[in-house]
Amino acid sequence: MIKEIDIKTPDKKTEETEKKGIIRRRDVLKGLATIPVFGAFFYSLYKKKVLDDLKRKEILDELGISGKRPAVPPYNATKKPGELIRLGIIGFGGRGEYLAKAAGFAHPDWTERKLRDAKKNRMDKALENFLNQEDLNVVLGGVCDVFDVRAERGLAASKNDTSPGGKSRGLKEAKRYLHYQDLIQSKDIDAVIIATPDHWHAQMTVDAANAGKHVYCEKCITRTEEEVYKVVDAVKKSDIVFQLGHQNPQQETFIKAKEIINKNILGAITLVETTTNRNSPNGAWVYKIHEKASEQTIDWEQFQGAAPHKVPFSLERFFRWRCWYDYGTGLSGDLLSHEYDAVNQILDLGIPKSATASGGIYFYKDGRDVPDVFQVVFEYPSRNLTLVYSATLSSGRVRGRIFMGHDASMEVGSTLTVNADNESTRYKEKIKNKIIDTSLPLFSFHPGSKEIDTITSATERYFATKGLMYTYRGGKQIDLTHLHVKEWIDCIRNGKKPSCGIDRGFQEGITCHMATKSFLEGRKVEWDPVKRKII
Amino acid sequence: MLKRKENKNGRLSKFTNIQLSALVILRVLIGWHFLYEGITKLVNPYWSAAGYLSESKWVLSGLFRSILTSPAALKIVDFLNIWGLIAIGIALIAGCMTRTASISAIVLLFLYYICNPPFIGYKYTNPAEGAYLIVNKNLIEMFALFVLTAFPTGKIIGLDRLISRKKKPE
Numbered sequence: 001m002i003k004e005i006d007i008k009t010p011d012k013k014t015e016e017t018e019k020k021g022i023i024r025r026r027d028v029l030k031g032l033a034t035i036p037v038f039g040a041f042f043y044s045l046y047k048k049k050v051l052d053d054l055k056r057k058e059i060l061d062e063l064g065i066s067g068k069r070p071a072v073p074p075y076n077a078t079k080k081p082g083e084l085i086r087l088g089i090i091g092f093g094g095r096g097e098y099l100a101k102a103a104g105f106a107h108p109d110w111t112e113r114k115l116r117d118a119k120k121n122r123m124d125k126a127l128e129n130f131l132n133q134e135d136l137n138v139v140l141g142g143v144c145d146v147f148d149v150r151a152e153r154g155l156a157a158s159k160n161d162t163s164p165g166g167k168s169r170g171l172k173e174a175k176r177y178l179h180y181q182d183l184i185q186s187k188d189i190d191a192v193i194i195a196t197p198d199h200w201h202a203q204m205t206v207d208a209a210n211a212g213k214h215v216y217c218e219k220c221i222t223r224t225e226e227e228v229y230k231v232v233d234a235v236k237k238s239d240i241v242f243q244l245g246h247q248n249p250q251q252e253t254f255i256k257a258k259e260i261i262n263k264n265i266l267g268a269i270t271l272v273e274t275t276t277n278r279n280s281p282n283g284a285w286v287y288k289i290h291e292k293a294s295e296q297t298i299d300w301e302q303f304q305g306a307a308p309h310k311v312p313f314s315l316e317r318f319f320r321w322r323c324w325y326d327y328g329t330g331l332s333g334d335l336l337s338h339e340y341d342a343v344n345q346i347l348d349l350g351i352p353k354s355a356t357a358s359g360g361i362y363f364y365k366d367g368r369d370v371p372d373v374f375q376v377v378f379e380y381p382s383r384n385l386t387l388v389y390s391a392t393l394s395s396g397r398v399r400g401r402i403f404m405g406h407d408a409s410m411e412v413g414s415t416l417t418v419n420a421d422n423e424s425t426r427y428k429e430k431i432k433n434k435i436i437d438t439s440l441p442l443f444s445f446h447p448g449s450k451e452i453d454t455i456t457s458a459t460e461r462y463f464a465t466k467g468l469m470y471t472y473r474g475g476k477q478i479d480l481t482h483l484h485v486k487e488w489i490d491c492i493r494n495g496k497k498p499s500c501g502i503d504r505g506f507q508e509g510i511t512c513h514m515a516t517k518s519f520l521e522g523r524k525v526e527w528d529p530v531k532r533k534i535i
Numbered sequence: 536m537l538k539r540k541e542n543k544n545g546r547l548s549k550f551t552n553i554q555l556s557a558l559v560i561l562r563v564l565i566g567w568h569f570l571y572e573g574i575t576k577l578v579n580p581y582w583s584a585a586g587y588l589s590e591s592k593w594v595l596s597g598l599f600r601s602i603l604t605s606p607a608a609l610k611i612v613d614f615l616n617i618w619g620l621i622a623i624g625i626a627l628i629a630g631c632m633t634r635t636a637s638i639s640a641i642v643l644l645f646l647y648y649i650c651n652p653p654f655i656g657y658k659y660t661n662p663a664e665g666a667y668l669i670v671n672k673n674l675i676e677m678f679a680l681f682v683l684t685a686f687p688t689g690k691i692i693g694l695d696r697l698i699s700r701k702k703k704p705e
Binding site: 022023027028030031032034037038041045121 | 559562563566567570571574604625628629630691692693694695696697700701
């Protein structure tokens, strides 16, 4: 039993006033009793805001950076459509298809599948994003692939009306060229996209440049060092617009990262660590072999072309060419090239003084001759800095791309985070005064953080976290490759230089080939800037 | 035995001082929490319910995730969330429309709870600041509000006292 003590029963007077609806002083006091709580609340809120703003302002003032999104590079400004540009594409494999889609030509299989996906899962915005892509006012006029099935896919894509321009373009089917030379020499083609294996890049770029055709070439720029010089000569002699397929610079976080470097927020950067981790057969280039592939459907002689060793017809080599030095340079040209370019875009490093590489074939013992674990150390004594690249194709452990400075470190991918260093000289006072808390990011940047991504495959997820797939413009998710192709097309129209032009391409090619040479020869190699040669 | 009795005006008449203080303080504290949750979301330009919704599990996950498919729906959810929290917070502190506010708060907390229930085997990427098994702070706050609904205090200490007076001169 609970004893009734001090029970609050309304006295007669109260009941009386209630009935009459009279408000007495006592009612006002009780009615407003909790109102002073708002005073306490908003005072606390104000104090917290003042403190937070002060900290934020002090930090941003100290850093001299804006908390805003970076300005989009001017060449991404939407241009008037101008005259039609007729594209040709050489190589219509996985990457070729992706590039064609980035230019506005998706294969009907893809658009139909994505339509079904979107119906099943409305979060799947792949088709919507594609249709919202800017119409670049280009046609896919020519397709060349040595495998009939892929060439046919290219033709089907060229006339697919489910495209950014839609039916209004009245797309005609592209012409199939059996030999790449015919495509390059054709009067019906203005610009070519080269998405073949690396061993063909140099010859095709040189031929296209000589024929006055603009070139978008996939990385790595070439398969060998000697070819780099040939490509640079040919492109520089011509007046074509050359763009190398590193879509990184289109990323908002990279533009912000550059701002942070320019403001010297990190202090002296002595070490940059960049990595590639993948853990799937597809990520390790064990691509599917098409069931219709045979000696009858593949022009093997043309495929081998510039490869140093001619071998009998091999489906494995045709589809999984990245596993052999005859056609590419493995991790070096495929993924180190992206990482190097990312760092080069941000730090403007140029070619390193030396490179030391090591690694081995430790997991995929499937007959390949390129390593699946690969490490390179690049030295930049003139910049007092080392760039380390480290990769494995058999672990999905996520490692960042990290710039280590004396005052702060920065991690850059699809988001950007800067953390002050505990022992920083520059921020010493602010750390001591608790204005900077080193356990929290000093600065972080999340483009499009109100958006939810539906990135499905493991490789896509990898590329997205590395900042290689999508970026945001005005809060909308945009395919980076589309922006990169668009930049190339815009530059063709307005004569400006693209962000990954021949000079960057030269640096990328030489740096990757230094790594490859060091690995293959088991020694440290150096760049001789006078002789312009790897020694 | 203490019996709850309501007088003709529907006002609770039987609380000891300590009971009344406990209930009013609880009401103000929950109100404070709601108000601040709402205001922090209001001032953060990057805040959205999207992350929480995308993690949704259990029976209503399909419904919650479907909100994400429409930017307009997400905008509405974000808006309702922010202003719902703020309005409930103000109402609970001031003791204004206390019953409506308490019930709305229960509904909101129930949605939060059911969206990401801390059931056995469910994992979320949003880190929890404590350790929860089935019962989490949303559930506890929800039942605290249930107590406040069962023992309303707005008409004793709160603006409802004044409002009810004004309305009642029949």
